Amino acid sequence: MGNLFTPKKEIPKTIYTSAGFLIFVLVFGIWSALSYGGIVNPLFLPTPTKVLATAVDLFVNGNILTDIGISFSRVLAGFLIAAIIGIPLGILMGSLRIMEGAFEPIIGFIRYMPASAFIPLLILWIGLGETEKMSVIFLGTFFQLTLMVMDVTKNVQNDLIDVSYTLGAKKGQIFSKVILPASLPGIIDTLRITFGWAWTYLVVAEIVGASSGLGYMIMQASRFLKPDKIIVGILIIGLLGLLTDLLFKAIYRASFSWMRKDGY
Numbered sequence: 001m002g003n004l005f006t007p008k009k010e011i012p013k014t015i016y017t018s019a020g021f022l023i024f025v026l027v028f029g030i031w032s033a034l035s036y037g038g039i040v041n042p043l044f045l046p047t048p049t050k051v052l053a054t055a056v057d058l059f060v061n062g063n064i065l066t067d068i069g070i071s072f073s074r075v076l077a078g079f080l081i082a083a084i085i086g087i088p089l090g091i092l093m094g095s096l097r098i099m100e101g102a103f104e105p106i107i108g109f110i111r112y113m114p115a116s117a118f119i120p121l122l123i124l125w126i127g128l129g130e131t132e133k134m135s136v137i138f139l140g141t142f143f144q145l146t147l148m149v150m151d152v153t154k155n156v157q158n159d160l161i162d163v164s165y166t167l168g169a170k171k172g173q174i175f176s177k178v179i180l181p182a183s184l185p186g187i188i189d190t191l192r193i194t195f196g197w198a199w200t201y202l203v204v205a206e207i208v209g210a211s212s213g214l215g216y217m218i219m220q221a222s223r224f225l226k227p228d229k230i231i232v233g234i235l236i237i238g239l240l241g242l243l244t245d246l247l248f249k250a251i252y253r254a255s256f257s258w259m260r261k262d263g264y
Contacts (some may be wrong), residue, residue, distance in 0.1 A: 046228040047157040051235075064217070068236065071202055071213040076139025078205070079198040084145040091147065093146070094153025095179055104150070111143035116204045128209030140201035145194040152186030153179060185256045192248035199241040207231060 004011055028048070034040045035047040042050070058064040062080045092099040098260050115136050156179055164178050206215025221229035 009205055011046075012042040043225065044227060047230065051055050051229045051231050054226075055232045055235075058229070058232060061214075062233075064236070065216050067212055067217050068240070071206070071215065071237075072240065073206060074133050074213065075137055077130075079141055079195055080136040080199075081134070081140035082138045082194070082198075086142050087149055087187060090146045090149025091153050091175070091179065091183065094156075094183070095175065099148065103123050104147070105194035107143050107146055111147065115140035115201055116207075119204070119208055123208065131208065133205040133213075137198050140204070141194045141198045144197065145190060148190040148194070149183075149187055151185045152190060155186070156182040185252065188252050188255065190247065192245055192252070195244050195248065199237055200239060201246075213257055218219045 004015070013131040020173035031045070032048055035042065035045050052178065069231060089103065092102055094100070118139055119132075119136060122135050126132050126135065160178050161174055164174055169177065184262075202213070203218055207219055210216040210257075215238055218230050218233040221227075
């Protein structure tokens with residue numbers, strides 16, 4: 001037990017898992033106390049029972065599964081485009097000083113601009129179709145993803161590269177045989193984190209011109225003062241994000257079993 005509050009020390013898996021579970025129980029307990037106890041008006045905070053009943057009704061009688069599928073496809077498409085462009089660019093920026101000098105200033109500048117601010121321009125440029133919604137998610141993840149991949153690549157030890165040159169490796173082989181394999185664990189972790197960010201931009205992407213999706217459902221519920229439906233939508237997005245996070249962790253463990261990764 002002495003290791004629980006000792007920096008960088010391992011703890012038993014059961015304690016690690018129990019700590020996270022207890023926090024969920026604590027949050028649920030606070031929610032229950034505030035709602036069932038009448039401390040907060042039900043118009044602003046419905047009870048867990050009401051939220052559960054609404055969720056069941058949406059799954060049985062509503063189009064929630066269709067909305068989930070549509071939202072997931074938008075998030076996935078926007079994120080995949082960001083990854084397809086951002087990973088190679090980030091690797092080049094982390095490996096070649098000329099690429100870092102060329103792209104890091106402009107990417108560092110744009111990443112501070114909120115993706116939602118681009119929505120009026122995107123509507124003018126490409127309309128209100130699916131491309132506009134995927135573009136918002138792309139803008140919300142691409143710049144951070146690229147810079148994070150660059151940092152991962154820059155952390156590859158120079159000794160590995162020097163030894164490879166000594167053994168006769170060509171420049172192309174340095175990228176394919178040294179830099180990429182050494183960076184891959186960090187890149188997978190970066191994808192896990194930025195995919196979570198992609199989910200946070202979903203409601204923003206579906207706030208204008210959408211007629212389906214979880215974000216659209218949340219906004220419609222807000223207009224008609226249905227907080228139970230809003231919470232259901234938020235919880236579903238959170239669960240989907242958690243599932244994708246667990247998937248990336250499983251891929252990490254399966255692909256890099258030789259590395260110790262906290263979080264089991």
